[in-house]
Amino acid sequence: MREIAFQRTNSVEEAVRGGAQPETAFLAGGTSLVDLMKLEVLNPARVLDVSRLDLSRIEPTADGIRLGATATNTVVATHAEVKRRWPALSEALLSGASPQLRNMATVAGNLLQRTRCAYYRDLATRCNKRNPGAGCDALDGWTRMHAILGGSERCIALHPSDMCVALAALDAVVHVRGPRGERDIPFGDFHLLPGEHPEREFALDPGELVTWVFVPGSAAAARSRYVKVRDRLSYAFALASCAAGLEVADGKIKAARIALGGVGTKPWRAPQAEQALIGEPPQAASFRKAADLALRGAQPRADNSFKVELTKRVVIRALSLCAEAA
Amino acid sequence: MSEHTKDEGLGRRDFLVTGAAAMALACASGPARREGASSAAPGDSMEITLVVNGEKRALRIDPRITLLDLLRENLGLIGTKKGCDMGQCGACTVLADGMRIDSCLALAAQYDGRAITTIEGLTKDGALHPVQEAFLQEDAFQCGYCTPGQILSCVGFLHEGGGGSDEEIREGMSGNICRCGAYPNIVAAVRGLHGRV
Numbered sequence: 001m002r003e004i005a006f007q008r009t010n011s012v013e014e015a016v017r018g019g020a021q022p023e024t025a026f027l028a029g030g031t032s033l034v035d036l037m038k039l040e041v042l043n044p045a046r047v048l049d050v051s052r053l054d055l056s057r058i059e060p061t062a063d064g065i066r067l068g069a070t071a072t073n074t075v076v077a078t079h080a081e082v083k084r085r086w087p088a089l090s091e092a093l094l095s096g097a098s099p100q101l102r103n104m105a106t107v108a109g110n111l112l113q114r115t116r117c118a119y120y121r122d123l124a125t126r127c128n129k130r131n132p133g134a135g136c137d138a139l140d141g142w143t144r145m146h147a148i149l150g151g152s153e154r155c156i157a158l159h160p161s162d163m164c165v166a167l168a169a170l171d172a173v174v175h176v177r178g179p180r181g182e183r184d185i186p187f188g189d190f191h192l193l194p195g196e197h198p199e200r201e202f203a204l205d206p207g208e209l210v211t212w213v214f215v216p217g218s219a220a221a222a223r224s225r226y227v228k229v230r231d232r233l234s235y236a237f238a239l240a241s242c243a244a245g246l247e248v249a250d251g252k253i254k255a256a257r258i259a260l261g262g263v264g265t266k267p268w269r270a271p272q273a274e275q276a277l278i279g280e281p282p283q284a285a286s287f288r289k290a291a292d293l294a295l296r297g298a299q300p301r302a303d304n305s306f307k308v309e310l311t312k313r314v315v316i317r318a319l320s321l322c323a324e325a326a
Numbered sequence: 327m328s329e330h331t332k333d334e335g336l337g338r339r340d341f342l343v344t345g346a347a348a349m350a351l352a353c354a355s356g357p358a359r360r361e362g363a364s365s366a367a368p369g370d371s372m373e374i375t376l377v378v379n380g381e382k383r384a385l386r387i388d389p390r391i392t393l394l395d396l397l398r399e400n401l402g403l404i405g406t407k408k409g410c411d412m413g414q415c416g417a418c419t420v421l422a423d424g425m426r427i428d429s430c431l432a433l434a435a436q437y438d439g440r441a442i443t444t445i446e447g448l449t450k451d452g453a454l455h456p457v458q459e460a461f462l463q464e465d466a467f468q469c470g471y472c473t474p475g476q477i478l479s480c481v482g483f484l485h486e487g488g489g490g491s492d493e494e495i496r497e498g499m500s501g502n503i504c505r506c507g508a509y510p511n512i513v514a515a516v517r518g519l520h521g522r523v
Contacts, residue, residue: 003368006389006435027436034392034431035412045368047389049436074425098501099486100419100428100479234500 020207069108088224092166117157150265155198165261178208191266220245238262270294282323379447405445416502426482468506489520
C-alpha cells in the first residue's frame with residue numbers, strides 16, 4: 001500500500017470539502033477500498049473516514065424507505081420493514097459476501113464497489129479501467145466471469161454487486177451532497193457504462209458524497225424476490241442473478257420489475273422484458289418470453305456463453321417465486 | 327508503539343518481532359515525523375486507542391496498518407490468523423464491539439476507540455469459552471489454522487441469534503473457509519451451542 005494521510009470526519013460539510021481535494025477517497029466499511037489499496041489498484045493520497053458520520057439511520061417514510069449511506073449491509077438486510085416491503089433487497093444483501101463482510105460493508109460502499117475483474121486487480125495486465133488507454137487483457141483472456149451485457153471494446157468488467165441489482169429493480173434513487181449542494185440521481189443513471197471511458201464508473205462529481213438511498217414502496221416491491229446462482233452455495237459472486245417483482249390482479253400482471261446481476265457491466269435493468277409481462281398471466285410461458293427479451297443483445301465471449309441460458313432460467317425462477325408470493 | 331504483554335521471558339518470535347520493530351523505528355525516525363496527531367499526513371504516524379480483550383491500549387501506528395497486522399505484529403496476538411489477506415477466507419475474524427469482522431480489510435486507524443476481541447480474549451479466569459470447549463468436544467478442526475477465526479465467527483453468529491438449524495449454521499458460518507474440510511464437525515459444534523451462549 002502506498003503512503004496515505006488518514007483523517008476521520010464527523011461532519012458532512014467537512015467530508016464534502018475534503019472529498020473535493022484531489023486524490024481523496026472516502027472510507028466507509030473498507031471491504032472494497034482497503035483491499036484495492038493493498039493491491040495498489042487504488043492509490044489515494046488521502047483517506048477520509050466517513051464511517052462515523054451521522055448517516056446510518058434507516059427511516060421508513062409514507063412512500064418508501066430511506067437507507068442511510070453508512071448503514072451496514074447486515075443492518076439493512078435484517079431490518080423488519082425492509083424484509084416486509086422490499087424482500088428482494090434483503091435477500092440480495094444476504095446472498096452477498098459473508099456475515100463478517102456484511103457487518104463492515106455499507107450502503108454507499110456497496111454502490112461504489114469496484115469490479116472483481118481479475119485483470120483490473122492484477123497490475124501485471126493491461127486494463128483500461130485502471131490505466132486509461134492501456135488496453136484490455138480481458139477481451140481475449142479468460143472471460144468466464146465477465147459481462148455479456150453492456151460491454152465495449154475497451155472493457156467487459158462485470159459489476160459485482162447483489163444489492164445494486166435489487167436497487168435497480170426497485171427504482172431506487174441515490175441522494176448525494178456535494179460542493180454545489182444536494183441532488184437525486186435515479187439508480188439507473190448512477191453507474192456508467194464503460195463505453196470509451198471505462199475509468200469513469202459513477203455519475204458523481206468530485207466531493208459528492210452519497211448520503212442516503214431512497215427506495216419507493218410498491219405492490220411489486222412487496223412481492224419481490226432475488227435469485228442468485230454461484231459456483232458454491234454461499235460466499236461467492238454471482239454467475240447469474242435476478243431481482244424481480246410482480247404485481248398481479250385478476251390473474252394478470254399489472255406491474256413487473258426485472259434486473260440482472262452477474263452479467264452486466266452495471267446493475268442491469270430489463271425494461272423491455274418488464275413491459276412484455278404487462279397484461280400477461282403470471283405463467284411459465286410469459287416468463288420465458290420475458291427472459292428471452294431480458295437477454296436480447298447479450299454478447300457472450302469464449303468462456304461465458306453459458307451465462308445466456310443460465311440467466312434466462314434464473315429470471316424465470318425469480319418471476320415464478322414472485323408469482324407464488326402474489 | 328506496542329507495549330510488552332504479560333509474557334514471561336523473550337521467545338523466538340518476541341525476539342524477531344522486537345528486532346523488526348526496533349529496525350522499523352530506526353528507519354522511521356526523522357525530524358519530519360509529526361507525533362500525536364489524531365489524523366496523519368502521508369508518512370506520518372498517528373495515535374489511536376483500542377480496547378483489546380478488555381485492556382486499553384494506546385498505540386502509535388502507520389495509518390496503513392490493518393487491524394490484523396496490528397494485532398499480530400505490534401501486539402503479539404498471533405492467535406488471529408492471516409489467511410488470504412483479502413477478505414475471502416475469514417481466518418482473521420475478530421469481534422469489533424461484539425460484531426464479527428474480517429480484520430484483514432479493516433484499517434486499524436478506523437477502529438480508534440473501539441473494543442476488539444480476539445481468540446486470546448475468550449478465556450475467562452483460565453477457563454475456555456463454551457465455543458472453544460464445543461470445538462474440542464466435537465473435534466471441529468484438523469490443522470487448526472482457520473480455527474480461531476471459526477471460533478470468533480461462531481461467537482458472533484450466536485450473539486446474532488443464529489444456529490437454529492443446520493442449514494442456518496452452514497450459511498451463518500460460510501464466511502470461514504476450512505481447507506481441511508472439517509465442516510461436518512464444525513456444524514456439530516455450533517449445533518449444540520444455540521441458545522446456550
